[in-house]
Every structure is written in structure tokens, then in C-alpha cells.
Amino acid sequence: MSELKEQSERIMELARTAGADDAIAEVIDSSVSQIRFSANRVDASNSWSEKHAIVLVAVGNRTMSTDLRDLDNAKQIVQELVSLAKKSPPNKAYGGIASGKFKYSKGRADRAIKNLRDPSRYVHDAIAGARSEGAIDVGGTMYVTHERNGIASTGGALAEAERAHVRLSVRAFAQPEASGQTVSCNPRLSSLKAREVGARAGELARMAENPVQGEEGKLDLIMEPLFLGCLVQSVGSMMSALRVDIELSMFAKKIGKRVSSDEITFVDDPIMESTSSRAFDHEGVPTRRNVVIKDGVLKTYLHNTSTAKKFKTRTTASAGPLVPTIFTLATQPLAFHPVVLPGGWKAEEIIKDTKNGIYLNNTWYTRYQNYSTGDFSTIPRDALLKIENGEIVGPVKNIRVSDNMLNLLKSIDAVSKTSQEVFWWDEANPPATLPMIRVKAMRITRSS
Amino acid sequence: MIDEDVAETALEEVLSKETPILAEVRVEHTSRRQVSLKAGQVSNLSSFRDLGMNVRVFLPQGIGFASTNRISRGAAKDLAAQALKLAKVCKRPVPLSISPEPAVKTDWEVKQKRPLSDVSMEERVSYLKEVDAGTLKAGVKVGGRYFELADYETESLFANSEGSRIRSMVPRLKLETYMLVSSKGESEQSLREFGASAGWEKAHEWDLPHVMGAEVLMLKKMIDKGKKIKPGKVDLICGAEVAGIAAHESCGHPMEADRILGREMSQAGKSFVSPEMLGQRVGSEYATVVDDPTVQGSYGYYAYDHEGVRAKPRYLYNNGLFNEFLHNRETAASMGVRSNGSSRSDGYLREPIVRMANTFIAPGDFEEDEIFGSIKEGILMKSFTEWNIDDKRYNQKYVSREAYFIRDGELGGPARRCVLEITTPGFWGAIDAVSRKVEFSAGECGKGDPMQSMSVSMGGPMLRLRSVMLK
Numbered sequence: 001m002s003e004l005k006e007q008s009e010r011i012m013e014l015a016r017t018a019g020a021d022d023a024i025a026e027v028i029d030s031s032v033s034q035i036r037f038s039a040n041r042v043d044a045s046n047s048w049s050e051k052h053a054i055v056l057v058a059v060g061n062r063t064m065s066t067d068l069r070d071l072d073n074a075k076q077i078v079q080e081l082v083s084l085a086k087k088s089p090p091n092k093a094y095g096g097i098a099s100g101k102f103k104y105s106k107g108r109a110d111r112a113i114k115n116l117r118d119p120s121r122y123v124h125d126a127i128a129g130a131r132s133e134g135a136i137d138v139g140g141t142m143y144v145t146h147e148r149n150g151i152a153s154t155g156g157a158l159a160e161a162e163r164a165h166v167r168l169s170v171r172a173f174a175q176p177e178a179s180g181q182t183v184s185c186n187p188r189l190s191s192l193k194a195r196e197v198g199a200r201a202g203e204l205a206r207m208a209e210n211p212v213q214g215e216e217g218k219l220d221l222i223m224e225p226l227f228l229g230c231l232v233q234s235v236g237s238m239m240s241a242l243r244v245d246i247e248l249s250m251f252a253k254k255i256g257k258r259v260s261s262d263e264i265t266f267v268d269d270p271i272m273e274s275t276s277s278r279a280f281d282h283e284g285v286p287t288r289r290n291v292v293i294k295d296g297v298l299k300t301y302l303h304n305t306s307t308a309k310k311f312k313t314r315t316t317a318s319a320g321p322l323v324p325t326i327f328t329l330a331t332q333p334l335a336f337h338p339v340v341l342p343g344g345w346k347a348e349e350i351i352k353d354t355k356n357g358i359y360l361n362n363t364w365y366t367r368y369q370n371y372s373t374g375d376f377s378t379i380p381r382d383a384l385l386k387i388e389n390g391e392i393v394g395p396v397k398n399i400r401v402s403d404n405m406l407n408l409l410k411s412i413d414a415v416s417k418t419s420q421e422v423f424w425w426d427e428a429n430p431p432a433t434l435p436m437i438r439v440k441a442m443r444i445t446r447s448s
Numbered sequence: 449m450i451d452e453d454v455a456e457t458a459l460e461e462v463l464s465k466e467t468p469i470l471a472e473v474r475v476e477h478t479s480r481r482q483v484s485l486k487a488g489q490v491s492n493l494s495s496f497r498d499l500g501m502n503v504r505v506f507l508p509q510g511i512g513f514a515s516t517n518r519i520s521r522g523a524a525k526d527l528a529a530q531a532l533k534l535a536k537v538c539k540r541p542v543p544l545s546i547s548p549e550p551a552v553k554t555d556w557e558v559k560q561k562r563p564l565s566d567v568s569m570e571e572r573v574s575y576l577k578e579v580d581a582g583t584l585k586a587g588v589k590v591g592g593r594y595f596e597l598a599d600y601e602t603e604s605l606f607a608n609s610e611g612s613r614i615r616s617m618v619p620r621l622k623l624e625t626y627m628l629v630s631s632k633g634e635s636e637q638s639l640r641e642f643g644a645s646a647g648w649e650k651a652h653e654w655d656l657p658h659v660m661g662a663e664v665l666m667l668k669k670m671i672d673k674g675k676k677i678k679p680g681k682v683d684l685i686c687g688a689e690v691a692g693i694a695a696h697e698s699c700g701h702p703m704e705a706d707r708i709l710g711r712e713m714s715q716a717g718k719s720f721v722s723p724e725m726l727g728q729r730v731g732s733e734y735a736t737v738v739d740d741p742t743v744q745g746s747y748g749y750y751a752y753d754h755e756g757v758r759a760k761p762r763y764l765y766n767n768g769l770f771n772e773f774l775h776n777r778e779t780a781a782s783m784g785v786r787s788n789g790s791s792r793s794d795g796y797l798r799e800p801i802v803r804m805a806n807t808f809i810a811p812g813d814f815e816e817d818e819i820f821g822s823i824k825e826g827i828l829m830k831s832f833t834e835w836n837i838d839d840k841r842y843n844q845k846y847v848s849r850e851a852y853f854i855r856d857g858e859l860g861g862p863a864r865r866c867v868l869e870i871t872t873p874g875f876w877g878a879i880d881a882v883s884r885k886v887e888f889s890a891g892e893c894g895k896g897d898p899m900q901s902m903s904v905s906m907g908g909p910m911l912r913l914r915s916v917m918l919k
Binding site for chain 1: 484486489490492493494495496497498500511512516517518535538539541568569570573591592593594596598626628636637709710711712713714715717718797799834835836837838839840842845847865867869871874894898899916917919
């Protein structure tokens with residue numbers, strides 16, 4: 001048995017010996033290096049190295065979880081954790097942990113990424129690419145990540161996985177108000193074309209030069225995969241059964257009902273090769289491909305064992321982190337790798353077919369007046385290109401999409417044949433593989 | 449107690465190999481508890497302890513930062529070597545410089561009347577159940593009652609190559625509430641945060657059973673009796689919560705020097721403000737916005753920043769003029785000024801960057817009835833729900849959670865989901881009266897890459913804006 005599996009099992013056994021009925025231990029050993037750049041230069045180079053274990057223990061329905069950071073003192077900390085659980089009030093939402101004889105797929109981390117010592121040349125290539133297209137100011141980040149996880153549970157989970165990836169994000173400015181943003185997500189180093197990523201950001205920036213004030217009204221919106229990825233963050237989160245349970249979801253009570261146009265099939269696919277592929281969820285259940293929306297109809301929510309029990313169904317192997325993480329609810333089931341299946345349109349055909357619309361490169365700050373109804377707005381950024389009669393006629397600025405998310409999903413009438421994996425900062429997160437889409441007649445607003 | 453030797457070992461390792469502009473070490477120990485209550489029942493209990501450290505090295509060619517949760521002299525040496533190596537990767541064409549700041553040797557802590565670590569999980573759960581009971585007592589249909597209570601105590605040692613040695617201990621407590629009120633087939637949501645740098649005593653000062661009960665009654669009133677406004681120009685009174693979010697979003701963020709210099713360009717964005725705009729007008733004479741980390745008990749409180757610079761109030765907009773940016777030592781040097789102590793990190797794993805603390809609009813000398821008195825037709829927007837702002841911090845939107853019509857100086861019935869979509873100079877330029885009393889609300893501010901969630905607060909007095917477009 002390999003080291004991380006062994007360590008996870010040892011921690012799980014420590015919990016059992018201390019009196020836990022159920023226990024899950026996930027040991028995570030990660031090293032991440034990052035280069036941050038702006039103004040065409042590298043600003044800072046960072047590295048984070050962590051080895052820790054996420055542990056959940058349950059005594060009956062009294063639960064306690066921790067992020068065990070001091071692995072040398074695991075025995076003492078686990079004993080304290082179990083003791084704390086015994087003294088805690090019952091957790092009525094706890095539905096136990098998954099049990100069974102699990103079989104896991106084996107992924108392999110790209111050796112070239114694991115061996116990459118100095119990624120700065122890719123950053124310089126990206127900057128050069130953007131500048132070759134006319135950008136005057138280029139910034140972004142590059143991440144190189146290598147992570148190994150081991151997991152063991154009293155329910156029979158015992159597994160180990162490894163992944164490695166590189167992610168590059170480039171924002172290029174051709175003028176103070178003319179920018180383009182691109183990203184590249186790569187589970188294999190050989191697929192990173194840093195110069196091309198930079199060049200496309202530069203090209204978009206140049207296309208966005210001399211923007212004019214955008215106007216209010218209803219327009220067709222063509223969304224790049226990156227833009228869609230920023231919306232998928234909140235849409236995917238609302239597919240979580242916990243969000244549905246606390247009524248912070250527009251998908252509540254809509255299983256079997258139409259929630260988007262029939263152009264849309266939305267899948268959470270942690271199995272396909274991507275930068276967020278996973279062999280098991282945070283309960284140790286082997287991951288699987290979950291079809292959440294099929295041809296516009298909502299098929300399921302995303303579940304862990306506890307939410308599945310409450311909803312009288314089975315886990316979808318979507319258990320999220322067992323301890324609270326930044327800007328998500330504690331124990332929230334989640335999508336690991338959202339995918340919108342490709343459609344039948346060539347990207348250029350979508351533009352040609354649009355009479356009065358805007359091509360949208362990127363967005364941020366998507367916020368909801370009411371999650372249960374889907375009323376929201378988002379602020380497009382970077383290249384926003386006006387389309388008239390099938391042609392891009394020039395850039396606009398200072399607009400906001402203020403509409404309803406269910407209406408947006410139902411108004412999608414074109415989906416491209418090609419897809420791209422996107423991940424950007426905290427907006428297009430988690431990584432998702434998405435096509436370009438067109439949404440009919442969305443409401444555009446602006447400052448008065 | 450944090451072992452000072454590991455910090456000294458890391459610094460010695462850097463200095464034995466290089467003569468950096470600056471080397472810093474931060475060692476942190478945090479204990480943290482979190483409890484979630486869903487519809488009156490416990491849904492999560494967590495307890496953590498974390499110990500880790502980082503080394504940051506400034507060389508003329510760039511900055512290297514390395515962190516780990518492994519603590520030992522050997523790990524400290526490895527980390528120092530790693531940070532040095534990373535700094536050399538940067539190859540900046542123009543040599544980096546930092547502002548000169550005095551070396552500081554001190555200890556500081558936030559005193560707790562009742563230490564957070566003395567509170568049992570049972571007591572935390574009982575507290576949340578009281579909040580939940582107070583909510584239900586209002587007799588309103590509230591789905592999705594979800595409360596997350598988190599508290600943590602962070603002990604830290606900061607040491608740098610200039611001789612600074614600062615020990616600190618900060619307890620923080622926060623509660624996030626999520627509620628959905630339904631009536632007559634419609635709904636309104638409330639997402640709120642409460643936070644303080646204090647002990648458990650603060651949790652009771654918030655009086656949340658009463659506050660949450662009042663909140664759900666208010667939302668029901670908005671649904672049952674709220675009327676949409678007719679879009680057009682009106683006089684608008686912003687309550688403290690709306691004043692606070694505007695201070696944070698359209699003053700605090702655009703006045704962050706790292707953003708102005710482009711350091712955050714590919715994530716949080718740039719700023720509509722440029723260095724040469726200092727002294728120019730952005731708003732009326734009533735627009736004075738302060739960011740002050742030294743507000744006692746506040747959620748954004750600190751005495752020294754994460755570069756060892758003493759905290760002090762920063763007057764970002766002063767009487768309507770761009771006055772002072774938020775700086776760390778690097779941005780200060782690039783603009784020829786001294787740091788004003790704005791460098792913060794959300795934990796030892798991440799590099800410190802320029803952040804706000806407690807950002808608020810300075811009080812004026814108007815009584816609240818004077819502010820209402822001169823309004824013929826207007827709106828009071830007390831609080832907000834949806835909000836956002838563009839990445840240059842120029843176009844912002846606030847949608848009311850609680851709002852009322854004003855007619856002939858008197859408060860009228862509820863107005864539902866009023867939308868203010870306005871430019872930054874448009875907002876700050878329209879203020880013609882500011883009340884005396886400042887109130888704060890807590891928040892988690894997101895910035896940096898990877899995202900760092902920072903404890904901040906924001907607030908203000910009541911503001912009157914003349915003739916702004918509401919939809």
C-alpha cells in the first residue's frame with residue numbers, strides 16, 4: 001500500500017479506536033508554484049507546500065470535522081476530535097457516510113508537469129504573444145500544481161490519486177479601456193501553447209480599442225466559454241442539494257421540469273481528463289458522470305450521503321470538502337467539473353447568424369437579488385464587441401446584464417461544436433469544459 | 449507559544465546567502481471553530497488548529513514567497529532557500545524598491561472578556577438556536593434559515609531583516625446568516641454578516657434574536673406592501689449599510705495602490721484612478737471616506753500590518769478630493785511616499801497584499817430629521833441585496849433590500865427592489881448632507897490570487913443624494 005493510503009487508513013483507525021462509529025480521513029499532499037505578472041514583467045513568484053488531512057468523525061449522529069495540519073500529532077488530535085464529537089449536540093443533518101466495495105479509476109499525473117522547475121519561460125512567451133498583437137500592458141498568473149490525495153473511511157473507501165496541471169491566465173490591454181482575457185487549462189504540459197494564449201488576449205484587446213458607451217435594451221448575447229464559466233459558478237452551486245435544501249437555489253422543486261432550452265445538456269464530469277478530474281469525492285465514493293440537465297430538463301441535484309438521505313435518493317458522489325472552505329457553505333455537495341455538451345454550430349456561424357447582439361469575452365461580479373428566483377446581474381469585462389447583421393462592428397463598454405438566470409438558460413438558442421476548458425481566478429471556478437453559446441434578447445442596463 | 453527560533457533560522461539562512469532588500473518571516477498559530485445550523489438543527493461542527501510559516505524575500509529583481517505548514521528549523525531553512533530561488537526567477541527590468549520604515553519590537557493583542565477558546569460547542573449551538581428561535585418568533589414563513597458561526601484566535605510572530613519583531617494575538621468572531629422569506633407566492637432573501645475582533649461577549653451584544661426577528665418581519669412587509677417605484681430622478685437617502693458598501697466598493701477598492709499600479713490587473717482589475725489624480729475632485733465636499741484599522745473591536749482591526757508597519761487612519765477621499773491611496777511598502781516606494789500600513793494576508797500560506805480594514809464615510813453635522821425634512825419626493829434605501837461594480841470601480845449597482853418612499857419630508861410605505869445604477873463620481877458628487885451617527889457592518893472582502901478572504905467592515909452615516917436616477 002502506498003504512503004498516502006496508509007496514512008489515511010492509520011488516521012481513520014485512530015478515530016475508530018478512539019470511539020468513532022464513522023470516520024473519513026483524506027490526506028492531501030500538494031505543492032503549488034505560481035508566477036504573477038503585470039505591466040509586461042514578473043512581479044512575484046510564490047510557492048505553497050502543504051501536507052494535511054481532512055478528518056470527519058461521528059459518534060452516533062454527533063459529528064466533528066477538522067483540518068488536521070499537524071500530522072506528527074495525529075493520534076492526540078484525533079482523540080481530542082472524537083472526544084469533542086461525543087460532547088457535541090447531535091447533528092440531525094448527518095446521514096452517515098457511504099459504504100460499499102468501491103472500485104476506483106486510475107489517473108496519472110503528467111510527468112513533464114511534475115518535473116517542471118521554472119515555468120517563467122511560458123509567462124514570457126505569453127507576454128510576447130500578447131505584445132505581438134498590439135498589447136501594451138500584459139498581466140496574469142501561471143500556476144503549476146501537483147497534488148496527491150489518499151482517502152480511507154469506515155465505509156470501505158480506500159484509495160489514492162494524483163494529479164498535476166498547469167493553468168495560465170492572461171489579460172492584455174491595448175488601451176486603458178481596451179482589454180482581452182484568455183485562459184488555458186492543461187492536464188498535460190505539451191498542450192500549453194503560451195504564446196498563442198497571449199496572442200489571443202492581445203488580439204481581443206486590439207479589437208476592443210476605442211469602445212463607445214453601450215446602450216440599454218434587449219440584445220442577443222454571444223458568450224465565450226470563459227464568460228459562460230463565470231455564470232456556471234453560481235448555476236452549478238445552485239445544483240447542490242444543500243443549496244436547494246436551504247432554498248438558496250432557483251432549481252428547488254424543479255426536478256423533471258424544464259429549466260433551460262433543449263439545446264442544453266449539463267453534466268458534472270470529474271472522470272474526463274481535465275484539471276479538476278477526481279477519482280473519488282470527499283467521502284471516498286468513486287466519482288461518476290452525472291447528467292444534471294438533459295435536453296433542458298432538470299434530472300437531479302448533486303448529493304453527498306447526508307443530502308441524499310434527506311432527499312430519499314442516492315449519493316451522486318459529489319461530496320464537497322468536509323470542512324468549511326472559502327465562500328462555500330460547510331459540507332456543500334458540489335460540481336467538480338461542469339460540462340455543457342457541444343451543439344451543432346460553428347463559432348463563426350453563430351456570429352454570422354446574429355442580427356443585433358454583443359460578443360462577450362468575460363464577466364465578473366455575478367450577484368443575485370434572489371437565488372430562489374434567479375434574478376441577477378453580472379458585469380461583462382474585457383472585449384465586448386457589438387454585432388450588427390452578422391458582423392462585429394466595434395467595441396462597447398460600461399454595460400451590465402440584468403436579467404433572470406432561468407430566463408437566460410431558457411433563451412439559449414445556439415451552442416458551438418467546439419468546447420474549451422476554462423478556469424479563471426474565483427469567477428470561472430470550478431474548472432469547466434464549455435462551448436460558446438448565444439442567448440436571445442437579454443436585458444442590458446447601464447449607469448445613468 | 450510560537451518558537452522564535454524558527455523565524456530567526458529562516459532569516460539567518462536568507463542573510464547567509466544573499467543581501468536582500470528585505471527578508472520577512474511570519475509564523476502563525478490559529479485555532480478555529482465553526483458551527484452551522486440549518487432550519488434549527490446542527491448541520492456541521494468543525495474545530496481546527498493550524499501552525500505554519502512563510503518567508504518572503506525582496507531582491508532587486510523581484511519578490512519570492514514560500515509557505516508551508518511544516519514547522520522546524522530544517523523546514524525554515526528549506527523555505528528560506530525556496531523564497532530566495534523564487535525571487536531570482538522574477539528578473540524585473542527596473543529594480544524593485546520598498547519604502548523605508550522603522551524597525552518595530554512590540555507585542556499587541558486584542559483583549560477578550562470571555563476568550564473564544566473557553567466557549568464549548570454546546571454553547572455555540574445554543575446561541576445559534578436562540579437566534580433561530582428569535583427569527584421564528586416573528587411568526588413569518590422563513591425557509592432556508594441557515595446560520596454559520598465561526599471564530600478563531602490567531603497568534604503570530606513577524607520578524608524581518610531590519611530588526612522588527614512583532615508578536616500579536618487576534619481573536620475574531622463572525623456570523624453569516626442566510627434567510628428566505630416567502631409570502632403570497634413571492635420571496636425576498638437576506639444574506640447578512642456580523643463580525644468583530646473580540647471575545648465571545650460580542651456575540652451577545654449583537655442581540656441577534658431580536659435583529660433577525662425584525663429582519664424577517666421587514667422582508668414580509670416588503671413583499672406584502674412594497675410598491676415598485678416609477679423610474680426617474682429622485683432624492684435618495686442611503687442608510688448606513690448602503691453608505692458602507694459604496695465606501696468599500698467605489699472608494700476603498702479604487703484607492704488601492706496595487707490595483708492602480710496594475711498588480712491585480714488580471715483578477716480584481718485596475719482602477720479608474722491614476723496617481724496624478726490625487727488632489728482632484730471626485731465628489732462633493734461631504735464626501736470624506738476613511739479607512740481605519742484602529743477602530744477598537746471592529747472586524748477589520750489590527751495594530752500593525754503584515755509588513756510590520758503601524759496601522760493608522762487613511763483619508764482616502766477628503767472633502768470630495770482624491771486624497772490618499774492604500775499602500776504597502778512596495779507601492780509606497782513606487783509613488784515616493786511611506787507605507788500607511790495596508791498590507792494584509794488572510795493566513796501564513798498567502799503573500800500579504802494591499803487591503804482595506806474598516807472603510808466608512810466620515811460623519812457630518814446633520815440631524816436625521818433635517819436630512820429628511822427638505823425632501824419633497826424621494827426614497828430611503830436602508831439596506832441592499834444584489835450589488836456589483838465593474839473592475840475599474842466606476843459603474844456600480846445597488847438593489848434595495850429595505851426601502852421606503854419619502855413624501856414631503858415624511859417616511860411613507862415600503863418601496864420594493866429599488867435599483868441605483870450609477871457612476872462613482874455620480875454617487876459621490878450627489879451627496880449634499882451627511883448625518884452624525886456612523887454605523888458599521890462586517891464583511892469578507894475577496895481579492896488576490898489565490899483568492900484571499902479578508903475580515904473588513906464598512907459603514908457610514910445617513911447620506912442624502914440629490915436627484916439621482918432610480919429604477
